[in-house]
Amino acid sequence: MLERQDLTAASAGLRVAEAHQVLASVQQHLLTAQVATALADQALCDSCGRPYRHKDSRTIVLRSLFGTLQLTSPRWWRCPCTGQTGTFSPLATLLSERATPELVRWEATYAAHTSYDAAAELLGQAFPLGRTLHAAAVRRHTEHVAERLDGELGDERFSFVDTCPADWAELPRPDLPLVVGIDGGYVHSSKQTSRRDGWFEVIAGRSTPTGGGPAKCFAFVQTHDRKPKRRVYEMLRGQGMADNQQVTFLTDGGEDIRDLPLYLNPQAEHLLDWFHITMRLTVLRQTAKSLPNPAGDVEDGPAWTTADQVDDELTRIRWLLWHGNTFRALQLVDSLAFDLDCFDDPGPERQQLAKRLAEFRGYIDANTARIPNYGERRRYGERRRCGEAISSATAESAVNQIISKRMVKKQQMRWTPRGAHLLLQVRTRVLNDQLADDFTRWYPTSPAREATEPIMNAA
Numbered sequence: 427m428l429e430r431q432d433l434t435a436a437s438a439g440l441r442v443a444e445a446h447q448v449l450a451s452v453q454q455h456l457l458t459a460q461v462a463t464a465l466a467d468q469a470l471c472d473s474c475g476r477p478y479r480h481k482d483s484r485t486i487v488l489r490s491l492f493g494t495l496q497l498t499s500p501r502w503w504r505c506p507c508t509g510q511t512g513t514f515s516p517l518a519t520l521l522s523e524r525a526t527p528e529l530v531r532w533e534a535t536y537a538a539h540t541s542y543d544a545a546a547e548l549l550g551q552a553f554p555l556g557r558t559l560h561a562a563a564v565r566r567h568t569e570h571v572a573e574r575l576d577g578e579l580g581d582e583r584f585s586f587v588d589t590c591p592a593d594w595a596e597l598p599r600p601d602l603p604l605v606v607g608i609d610g611g612y613v614h615s616s617k618q619t620s621r622r623d624g625w626f627e628v629i630a631g632r633s634t635p636t637g638g639g640p641a642k643c644f645a646f647v648q649t650h651d652r653k654p655k656r657r658v659y660e661m662l663r664g665q666g667m668a669d670n671q672q673v674t675f676l677t678d679g680g681e682d683i684r685d686l687p688l689y690l691n692p693q694a695e696h697l698l699d700w701f702h703i704t705m706r707l708t709v710l711r712q713t714a715k716s717l718p719n720p721a722g723d724v725e726d727g728p729a730w731t732t733a734d735q736v737d738d739e740l741t742r743i744r745w746l747l748w749h750g751n752t753f754r755a756l757q758l759v760d761s762l763a764f765d766l767d768c769f770d771d772p773g774p775e776r777q778q779l780a781k782r783l784a785e786f787r788g789y790i791d792a793n794t795a796r797i798p799n800y801g802e803r804r805r806y807g808e809r810r811r812c813g814e815a816i817s818s819a820t821a822e823s824a825v826n827q828i829i830s831k832r833m834v835k836k837q838q839m840r841w842t843p844r845g846a847h848l849l850l851q852v853r854t855r856v857l858n859d860q861l862a863d864d865f866t867r868w869y870p871t872s873p874a875r876e877a878t879e880p881i882m883n884a885a
């Protein structure tokens with residue numbers, strides 16, 4: 427019974443504690459009735475119709491979002507008419523999983539967004555769980571979901587290109603290119619024994635259909651994952667990739683992911699993400715700002731290495747790279763480096779800039795083959811009224827979206843490669859809005875949905 431004295435905003439309707447009590451009571455009643463019905467349905471021997479003899483009972487625990495239920499699970503003797511001996515436990519067989527799929531799905535969904543500790547605490551506040559939920563239990567369930575998802579992936583193959591150009595010609599003309607950004611990020615290792623091995627790499631990526639539609643992401647820990655190519659392949663297939671479709675991979679030029687695209691799609695093109703060039707140029711410009719900008723000490727060296735003039739040079743270099751002219755861009759970088767080198771006493775700012783410029787030169791030089799004419803591609807894309815995303819810069823980087831927000835924000839968060847990999851499978855599934863469908867596939871009976879369908883149809 428719920429009682430109220432007066433009506434105020436604070437006393438209006440249910441409070442969370444009351445709602446929890448109501449839900450927990452309903453759950454208890456509903457489940458008690460379900461258990462009684464299920465046991466009654468099985469009480470008689472299929473062959474001779476005689477009731478099974480009762481041996482004893484045990485208590486099993488079912489964990490749900492609306493309470494932790496202690497259920498009496500009887501053990502019955504097998505019927506002598508079948509010639510079998512021994513006992514069986516009908517309820518324990520029916521409820522072989524002792525946590526409801528909904529509970530597990532919500533644990534995984536919360537854990538995808540926040541730490542296991544916070545997920546356990548928030549779930550305890552939102553639902554009448556009937557017990558203290560521990561972070562370790564949330565982690566165990568979440569990792570179990572991830573292992574189930576990984577188990578559904580097909581076998582890894584050396585190459586996923588198994589058709590030939592003649593076949594591609596037969597296929598219908600595909601849609602516009604898919605653009606896939608792949609990036610590497612780092613998380614703290616829980617097995618740190620020295621400063622050097624304190625981190626391990628995680629690969630994150632996102633594919634965007636050029637013709638529109640939602641982007642989908644993927645992530646894996648390369649040292650743990652045995653099916654990275656299959657993983658990315660399935661995701662691209664899910665995005666509608668055809669064998670004759672152009673796929674543009676945008677990366678930061680990192681060695682380890684360089685060959686991944688080659689085996690996935692015969693029309694794969696691997697480009698350097700403009701985003702990564704821009705980021706490096708921004709760092710150079712920031713460094714150049716700290717250069718001394720005096721008019722007086724021209725005798726010390728060339729006057730054209732003032733902050734403003736270096737900035738102008740960097741603008742020119744940026745423009746050349748945007749148009750894919752790496753040859754001229756590298757010449758300008760070299761001459762700038764030469765100018766910085768002319769000082770007898772360059773000072774810490776110029777030395778710092780020279781060092782970063784040398785790193786930048788190495789980066790551009792190593793990736794020359796993957797730097798296209800971004801400007802032309804952008805114009806071409808716009809003429810087709812669906813601008814080919816030639817850079818992920820407009821969107822948040824995949825690493826930041828998928829990895830950093832959940833796994834790096836707190837410095838004390840430490841991971842094993844396995845733990846990080848499994849969490850990322852669930853996190854990407856949640857970000858892609860697919861986890862609910864996975865659970866519907868695994869647990870297809872959903873009476874609530876069946877009941878609403880005729881109403882939907884009538885409407």
Ligand SMILES: [Zn+2]
Pocket residue numbers: 471472473474475476505506507508
């Ligand atoms: Zn019998």
